[in-house]
Amino acid sequence: MSSLTEISVSSPADFHVHLRQGPMSSLVTPHVREGGFSLAYVMPNLKPPITTTEQALAYKHDLEKIDPSVHYLMTLYLSPELTPDEIRKAKRAGIVGVKSYPRGVTTNSDGGIESYEVYYPVFEAMQEVDMVLNLHGEVPSDASANVHILNAEPTFLPHLFALHAAFPRLRIVLEHATTRAAIEAVKSCGNTVGCTITPHHLALTVDDWAGQALNFCKPVAKYPDDRQALRQVIKEGHPRFFLGSDSAPHPSHAKTTCATDHGCAAGIYTSPILLPLVTDLLDSFGALDKVDGFVSRFGREFYKVEEVAPALRDGGDGGVVLRQVPPERLQDNRVPERYVSANGQEDVIPFWAGRGIRWEIVKQ
Numbered sequence: 001m002s003s004l005t006e007i008s009v010s011s012p013a014d015f016h017v018h019l020r021q022g023p024m025s026s027l028v029t030p031h032v033r034e035g036g037f038s039l040a041y042v043m044p045n046l047k048p049p050i051t052t053t054e055q056a057l058a059y060k061h062d063l064e065k066i067d068p069s070v071h072y073l074m075t076l077y078l079s080p081e082l083t084p085d086e087i088r089k090a091k092r093a094g095i096v097g098v099k100s101y102p103r104g105v106t107t108n109s110d111g112g113i114e115s116y117e118v119y120y121p122v123f124e125a126m127q128e129v130d131m132v133l134n135l136h137g138e139v140p141s142d143a144s145a146n147v148h149i150l151n152a153e154p155t156f157l158p159h160l161f162a163l164h165a166a167f168p169r170l171r172i173v174l175e176h177a178t179t180r181a182a183i184e185a186v187k188s189c190g191n192t193v194g195c196t197i198t199p200h201h202l203a204l205t206v207d208d209w210a211g212q213a214l215n216f217c218k219p220v221a222k223y224p225d226d227r228q229a230l231r232q233v234i235k236e237g238h239p240r241f242f243l244g245s246d247s248a249p250h251p252s253h254a255k256t257t258c259a260t261d262h263g264c265a266a267g268i269y270t271s272p273i274l275l276p277l278v279t280d281l282l283d284s285f286g287a288l289d290k291v292d293g294f295v296s297r298f299g300r301e302f303y304k305v306e307e308v309a310p311a312l313r314d315g316g317d318g319g320v321v322l323r324q325v326p327p328e329r330l331q332d333n334r335v336p337e338r339y340v341s342a343n344g345q346e347d348v349i350p351f352w353a354g355r356g357i358r359w360e361i362v363k364q
């Protein structure tokens, strides 16, 4: 625990967030700002997935209609429809990255990829125009090869090395890393390879999701030693490791009633509490002085995006100020039990529902 009771975070950026579509999007998109963030790197795993420039621009327009004060960076879903020409078009339209989902590993990944090599011409074009490749770093479970959700990430890492070797100038982000092996793998790569870390993976281990569907996400949280490696790399202030919340809202019934063949929906919802949550967690393991780098600077540097959203600029220095909540007020600073849409039809249970957070935003 630090003795600091107030900190300022220069320009918070969430480099991995799910903002959904329709009524759910109307409910969750304003939570980006509520959580202290002015930049959202938006995932494309909608139904149907965002595979073209037009779709991505229309989606961005929808998000801006809901909350124009956030800077949305858009991505495309890697699929056979994506050609080198579409990549060049996307780049001209300001689309920043392409997300790859191996088939079947997580929410809306049925159209995901089965081989990386077939996409080499696409990656070549991305390298040429300087777009970012975002990797969901798991391989599908395969009982015959002893691949399962606990070793799916380490088993994926040879793909990361192969892609980096084939395209050394292509910026690649290994998303939501959960293992010591992944941290070491990214560190061993060159400067074009970065890595996002979620707050929930800084908090949870296997014991916290086994039997507790609300804590179930993909990739699943791993062992205490893995969590320690995630915390350690943040404490080091390593500039290629930065925040991507993977905040992934699901209707509460999809989390709490596991009636489908696939079990409960995978995803943990953190957007509305994100900055206080991250600050609380980093404070808990002695990394309060690393909040600004992890949340603001490192990701922006990797992605080459500097500016803050206009609404924040107007507010003065653009920084978001957080204050420590004294123990006697902790009960008043509890995470809501659920968020419900205006028409009452959508509801989402957030991470740490009902629990007090030891930091609060006092200016943004």
Ligand SMILES: O=C1C[C@@H](C(=O)O)NC(=O)N1
Binding pocket: 018, 045, 106, 107, 108, 136, 216, 217, 218, 219, 246, 248, 249, 266, 267, 268
């Ligand atoms: O990669 C992902 C996708 C996300 C979602 O719900 O979209 N949920 C997850 O837990 N992991």
